[in-house]
Amino acid sequence: MLVNNKALLVGVGLRHPHFTDILTTPKQVDFIEVHSENFFGQGGAALSVLNQVREKYLVSLHSTSMGLGSKHDIPMAYLERLKNLTQMIDPFLMSEHACFTWGKQHGQTMHSGDLLPIAHTQVNLARMCEQVDKVQSFLGRELIIENVSAYVKFDGSYLSEAEFLTELCQRTGAKILLDINNIAVNSLNFEGGDIQQSVADYINVLPVNSVAQIHLAGCQIPTIGQLVIDDHARPVSDEVWQGYQLAIARFGAVPTLIEWDNDLPQWSVLIEEAQKARDIAQTILHREQL
Template structure:
């Protein structure tokens, strides 16, 4: 189920330290998003918490290990775990990243343990289309694919990431999860750091109807000369808020998520960030009208 882009829907990423908050406090956001792999166990307290949270909030399942851009097939055991969770939770959104994670080592399949970037080539586009189609068919769900932050670049890339994602969605029926902070990180690391311009270039290559979700996050300031690391450890930066306004102007009020993974603040701080996002949406929509 995708939400029409006239509704203002804002959620937060739910992490372990906030499990008690989500169950005991009144509903303050429209949805919560969890990392799928954290709930691959067949039982236990975490899954029980998510099942209870499901009664109060729509859930978005955000996967981090599928590696849709991998040349190696995604293992069946992984897909089966994801399918079991999907059937149990019935998420309203399901997302993954435009990256690779699987490789071979001495004949054995291994997992990279990280979101590794891919070269944006026609060959890799074909591979990712096949993987996305296979996963969507297996799960019976539409996937939303997120742009990633990267710390290396491939000389052979001849497509922009946005062009790559637009083509991927056009061929597979998947949608885009637009992570504004990832565009900002890549802008600072490889494009001279004019974030407003980077966002502008990125979003104009995505069809208006292609974006189904937006992620907002903040990251630590690096030492001089170092690359920016997308650590999700800070409040959303002013640059990212500005990029968010640019995206809203183009795509309308798509569901938006505040992501925060490290140096996790109190639940109330996340709620404040979500409320700020809501205010930004209302302000942009009012201006558009």
């Protein structure tokens, strides 16, 4: 599906409780994003809804289990399911995370059930490039790779995540999915919490043509001394909106998504968040044109 890259596209994540809303309300966003794995079934109502949605909206498939940074190969059964879905939906974007998910237990393949961080080293970079090449070749599509929030760090990391992703994209042709909230969470958990500075430092490393999508989300802020959990359960915070302005100023009209996965609000609240993203981006883009 071809998209006019000069138009600002704004979308929302679609979750099961909003299926009726999206099918029965006028179109107010440009695209919707779903978690690929939620549609791995061979049929059923959810897949039927997605097929109806794609007649009206662009669809982005966001995968959460591929584990491109895993030492262990991604099981072919997983990739086959993803390929079937991709061929059926013809998404305009396909994304995954810069993390690992696969491992071994008692000699058997296991899935971590979460997005686990990787050390940002040349060895891991080479491994992830290998996996991204393999997946892009298998799917016949370009991937966009998302920076992740993390709750532990590796001493061995000597590249920043931004440097790691930049190099990954240069070697594989993949693009970057910039999640501003993930930068904010890592800033609060590991970098002293100056979110504006963390976002600025991060995005200034990335080439201006490397970012293919932006994610915006909110999360609960815990009491002092506790780790911030990236729960996607709140409106986008002021700090993340400010980071978004910096990102739009640097990368231009990049498709932008409001992610809200837990404690879902009314559909109208999600749409308002998307409209806020559109307004902010258009203000910045208009200013840049002057």
